Amino acid sequence: MGQKADNWNKFIANYGLLLAFLLAIIVFSLWSENFLRWGNVQNILIQTTSLGVCAFGLTLIMMMGEIDLSYAGLTGMIGAVMLKMIMAGYSPVSVVFVCLAIGMASGLCIAILVVGLRMSSFMVTLAAWFIYMGLERYIGHGVTHWIYKYDENILKIVQGHAGPLPVPIIIMLGLFLLCWLFQTRTRTGQYILALGENIEAVKEVGLKANLLKGGTFVAGGLIFGLTGLIETLRIGGSMVYSGRFLLIYALGAVFLGSAAFKAGKYNFPGTLLGALFFYTIINGLTLNMVKFYYIPLVQGLFLILAVAITTVKRGEIEQVQF
Amino acid sequence: MGTARNGDEDVVIKASLISKYFPGVIALDNVDFEVRKGETHALVGENGAGKSTLMKILYREYSEDAGSLYIDGKNAKGMGIRQVRNLGLSLIHQDLNLVPVFTVAHNVCMGLEPVNKLGFIDWKELKQKAAPYLKEISSDIDLDAKVEELSNSQQQLVTVARALVAHPRFLILDEPTARLDQKSTEALFDFLDRCKEKGITIIYISHRLEEIYRLCDRITVLRDGEKVLTAPVQELAQTELVKHMVGRELKQQIPKGEASIGEVVFSVRNLNPMAKAKDISFDLHSGEILGIVGSIGAGKSEVARAIFGADRKQSGVIRMQGEELKIRDPRDAIDAGIALVPEERRKQGLVTTESIRKNMTLPSLGKNFCAGGFWIKQRKEKEAVAKSIKDFRLATPSPEQEARLLSGGTQQKVVIGKWLLSDSKIYIFDEPTKGIDVGGKHDIYKMIVDLAKNGAGVIFISNELDEVLALCDRTLIMFNGRLVKEVINKDTTKNELLFYVMGGKDNGSKSG
Numbered sequence: 159m160g161q162k163a164d165n166w167n168k169f170i171a172n173y174g175l176l177l178a179f180l181l182a183i184i185v186f187s188l189w190s191e192n193f194l195r196w197g198n199v200q201n202i203l204i205q206t207t208s209l210g211v212c213a214f215g216l217t218l219i220m221m222m223g224e225i226d227l228s229y230a231g232l233t234g235m236i237g238a239v240m241l242k243m244i245m246a247g248y249s250p251v252s253v254v255f256v257c258l259a260i261g262m263a264s265g266l267c268i269a270i271l272v273v274g275l276r277m278s279s280f281m282v283t284l285a286a287w288f289i290y291m292g293l294e295r296y297i298g299h300g301v302t303h304w305i306y307k308y309d310e311n312i313l314k315i316v317q318g319h320a321g322p323l324p325v326p327i328i329i330m331l332g333l334f335l336l337c338w339l340f341q342t343r344t345r346t347g348q349y350i351l352a353l354g355e356n357i358e359a360v361k362e363v364g365l366k367a368n369l370l371k372g373g374t375f376v377a378g379g380l381i382f383g384l385t386g387l388i389e390t391l392r393i394g395g396s397m398v399y400s401g402r403f404l405l406i407y408a409l410g411a412v413f414l415g416s417a418a419f420k421a422g423k424y425n426f427p428g429t430l431l432g433a434l435f436f437y438t439i440i441n442g443l444t445l446n447m448v449k450f451y452y453i454p455l456v457q458g459l460f461l462i463l464a465v466a467i468t469t470v471k472r473g474e475i476e477q478v479q480f
Numbered sequence: 481m482g483t484a485r486n487g488d489e490d491v492v493i494k495a496s497l498i499s500k501y502f503p504g505v506i507a508l509d510n511v512d513f514e515v516r517k518g519e520t521h522a523l524v525g526e527n528g529a530g531k532s533t534l535m536k537i538l539y540r541e542y543s544e545d546a547g548s549l550y551i552d553g554k555n556a557k558g559m560g561i562r563q564v565r566n567l568g569l570s571l572i573h574q575d576l577n578l579v580p581v582f583t584v585a586h587n588v589c590m591g592l593e594p595v596n597k598l599g600f601i602d603w604k605e606l607k608q609k610a611a612p613y614l615k616e617i618s619s620d621i622d623l624d625a626k627v628e629e630l631s632n633s634q635q636q637l638v639t640v641a642r643a644l645v646a647h648p649r650f651l652i653l654d655e656p657t658a659r660l661d662q663k664s665t666e667a668l669f670d671f672l673d674r675c676k677e678k679g680i681t682i683i684y685i686s687h688r689l690e691e692i693y694r695l696c697d698r699i700t701v702l703r704d705g706e707k708v709l710t711a712p713v714q715e716l717a718q719t720e721l722v723k724h725m726v727g728r729e730l731k732q733q734i735p736k737g738e739a740s741i742g743e744v745v746f747s748v749r750n751l752n753p754m755a756k757a758k759d760i761s762f763d764l765h766s767g768e769i770l771g772i773v774g775s776i777g778a779g780k781s782e783v784a785r786a787i788f789g790a791d792r793k794q795s796g797v798i799r800m801q802g803e804e805l806k807i808r809d810p811r812d813a814i815d816a817g818i819a820l821v822p823e824e825r826r827k828q829g830l831v832t833t834e835s836i837r838k839n840m841t842l843p844s845l846g847k848n849f850c851a852g853g854f855w856i857k858q859r860k861e862k863e864a865v866a867k868s869i870k871d872f873r874l875a876t877p878s879p880e881q882e883a884r885l886l887s888g889g890t891q892q893k894v895v896i897g898k899w900l901l902s903d904s905k906i907y908i909f910d911e912p913t914k915g916i917d918v919g920g921k922h923d924i925y926k927m928i929v930d931l932a933k934n935g936a937g938v939i940f941i942s943n944e945l946d947e948v949l950a951l952c953d954r955t956l957i958m959f960n961g962r963l964v965k966e967v968i969n970k971d972t973t974k975n976e977l978l979f980y981v982m983g984g985k986d987n988g989s990k991s992g
């Protein structure tokens with residue numbers, strides 16, 4: 159049991175997921191020569207956008223020791239609202255504004271119930287999900303509408319390029335950088351992490367823990383609003399319950415991410431990696447014409463593999479440390 | 481104004497008729513509490529007496545249900561933590577409220593981190609800012625270390641440094657020495673002496689009465705949420721003080737009768753835990769209380785944890801009644817009839833969100849409280865827990881109270897109680913009286929003596945030589961990870977124990 163073995167374990171615990179990801183990339187690129195083509199890489203990144211964005215919001219909230227599932231319903235509801243507005247001829251700017259405002263309002267309501275009235279965030283946001291699902295039906299009557307029939311301008315948001323990169327990728331990577339810098343470098347970001355680690359430590363020095371918590375729910379809501387906007391534009395229309403698939407994938411990305419870089423802690427680079435992981439597998443398998451029902455199967459196996467590597471190794475470290 | 485020396489001008493903290501209620505508990509009942517400028521004021525009382533609650537009210541963490549509060553002449557009623565901190569009041573909590581993943585420097589400066597033009601935390605300046613405060617209290621803690629990597633003692637020192645960042649004129653310390661080792665305790669006392677010279681007003685809570693006589697000027701005693709008295713320390717003899725705290729006469733310090741020591745029931749040979757301790761061998765007889773002493777870091781807890789299977793061990797043989805035990809984890813140890821009351825109880829021994837009842841019967845549920853190994857015998861369980869609550873005089877409204885809502889010392893008692901219900905053959909106690917009040921200590925000693933009387937073997941690990949001397953039959957002394965000496969308590973003195981604890985050797989300078 160030397161220092162060397164110890165360092166190796168630590169390395170695997172922190173970078174095991176990254177290694178598994180690289181392994182997947184190598185396998186897919188050997189399997190299909192198209193996989194590493196720039197066009198395909200862009201594809202993967204664009205597909206990951208709404209999941210990535212959503213998972214960043216979720217990371218922020220899980221970091222402070224709470225949970226928010228409302229995004230699973232909010233996305234669909236925002237889609238329905240957007241279509242109503244677009245069909246009524248509102249400008250793209252006002253549509254974007256309304257989406258983000260709905261997200262923030264949702265975050266604010268959750269904050270009031272969870273922080274103000276001390277209700278459990280799991281139950282409140284589960285209920286919010288159902289409510290939004292109902293509202294989506296109520297607003298959109300469960301009918302699919304396509305945006306291009308009414309307004310092509312707004313679609314440019316997701317179809318345009320800024321420099322060499324498509325706009326969705328810029329949004330996702332930009333939000334990632336923003337969240338990452340905010341969380342690791344600013345005081346508020348560090349306090350959010352501290353809330354999850356030991357809320358008493360935050361209160362003890364006279365910081366307003368409740369305000370911080372509430373504010374984080376609102377920020378999370380804003381990001382979920384953005385998720386709804388991007389997802390609807392990416393699909394190009396309002397599909398019934400469109401946010402539902404996000405539920406598991408976003409949670410999965412955040413959990414998976416917590417097994418990377420800072421073993422055992424939620425962190426933004428990990429979340430980004432987790433989100434990319436899912437779509438890389440989808441993309442790699444689809445390219446090779448693997449039947450669609452094998453995709454979740456392979457994803458599941460990879461999940462277990464990645465988590466197994468990191469936990470086994472981490473377990474050893476902990477035992478040595480005691 | 482010379483005549484007004486003890487008059488109102490001197491009073492800087494004035495709490496009048498404070499009451500505080502929790503569901504089912506009257507934590508404070510019309511308490512008057514006055515602190516004078518520049519004094520060191522001790523606050524004492526049994527576990528659950530309301531000391532921490534009163535301090536949290538001063539710090540505005542709780543608001544009182546009735547009463548008034550003036551700090552430095554200002555009405556503190558509507559204030560929050562931030563405002564009283566700005567008034568110069570700092571509270572060092574009984575619990576270590578630190579962020580484990582942050583560095584020491586960051587924890588010290590929490591809430592006051594310096595930022596650069598971009599609004600980002602300036603880590604270099606943060607470290608510089610934290611350094612002088614930490615230096616006040618310790619010279620060997622690394623500012624860049626994560627707090628989770630520190631020992632309990634070091635973590636406690638970090639909380640002291642953090643309190644200093646606010647430049648307090650009034651400093652409250654809630655049982656600061658319960659987690660500190662010898663050296664750090666000395667460092668803390670030196671630091672407090674310096675504070676006194678600077679005219680800082682101190683409120684000091686501790687269950688160790690010698691500390692109070694060493695440090696304090698006046699003393700206030702709380703009992704069951706009521707104030708019993710405030711008096712100058714010199715006017716109150718220790719026995720008197722204890723009587724006021726407990727509200728009854730404690731017969732003798734340790735109720736030890738004649739021990740009836742039997743056969744060897746338990747033996748350890750060449751035990752090598754993963755860390756610190758080396759080559760430990762000893763025997764334990766039935767009915768015997770065996771003390772293990774040694775300074776912090778000598779490896780006592782490591783031995784206990786290795787025996788119990790809480791840590792892995794490199795090698796070693798453990799026998800119970802001659803039969804070799806294979807202990808891979810605590811479950812094996814419990815099944816073999818070994819119980820360990822761990823040192824850091826709140827962390828290692830308590831499910832804080834569960835009730836007292838569930839906590840207490842957890843380790844012995846299968847063995848003692850289940851019919852056919854499946855259904856819990858609720859009547860029996862309830863009766864046993866009710867008896868423990870009474871024997872231990874736990875300060876709680878009901879057996880169903882969540883453990884996290886209990887006072888610090890009461891939580892400790894719950895963990896000890898839970899192992900006493902387990903009906904084991906060997907009991908290992910690691911610092912069981914830490915943070916426990918005088919009356920409670922007495923209760924614990926009595927329980928331990930009773931266990932031994934009933935034929936169990938007891939290993940009693942402690943830093944307090946007085947209690948080891950009085951309670952145990954035989955004592956092992958550890959130094960630097962090794963067993964260096966074994967003494968029979970009848971034939972030894974505190975000085976002899978101290979000599980070996982400090983690393984003295986038989987053929988060394990000691991005469992006789």
Ligand SMILES: Nc1ncnc2c1ncn2[C@@H]1O[C@H](COP(=O)(O)OP(=O)(O)OP(=O)(O)O)[C@@H](O)[C@H]1O
Nearest residue numbers: 502507527528529530531532533885886887888889
């Ligand atoms: N948040 C809370 N909710 C419910 N009851 C509480 C709470 N805080 C304290 N109590 C109860 O109030 C009483 C006083 O507790 P407190 O912590 O002030 O005692 P203490 O004198 O500090 O004891 P110790 O010496 O054990 O630390 C106890 O009976 C405790 O169970």
Ligand SMILES: [Mg+2]
Nearest residue numbers: 532574887888
């Ligand atoms: Mg207390």
